[in-house]
Amino acid sequence: MNPLKTIKGYIWWTYERGSFHYDVMVTIILLFIFLAPRLIDFRDKPPAPSAHPISGSASSQVTK
Numbered sequence: 001m002n003p004l005k006t007i008k009g010y011i012w013w014t015y016e017r018g019s020f021h022y023d024v025m026v027t028i029i030l031l032f033i034f035l036a037p038r039l040i041d042f043r044d045k046p047p048a049p050s051a052h053p054i055s056g057s058a059s060s061q062v063t064k
Contacts, residue, residue, distance in 0.1 A: 006021070008014075015021040036042075 009021060010025055013025065015025070
């Protein structure tokens, strides 16, 4: 099979369900879904919680 024709078939998703090439495309998609978050830094982590300012120190509020 012509490699260019195979790539074109992958791009346009022209293979029948259950065929070898269909299974290859699905496997590639699943690998991307499950491996991409570990391999690619998408920078989509939530921001770290900020520390709340405390008026004075804990030792200054203790009465003796």
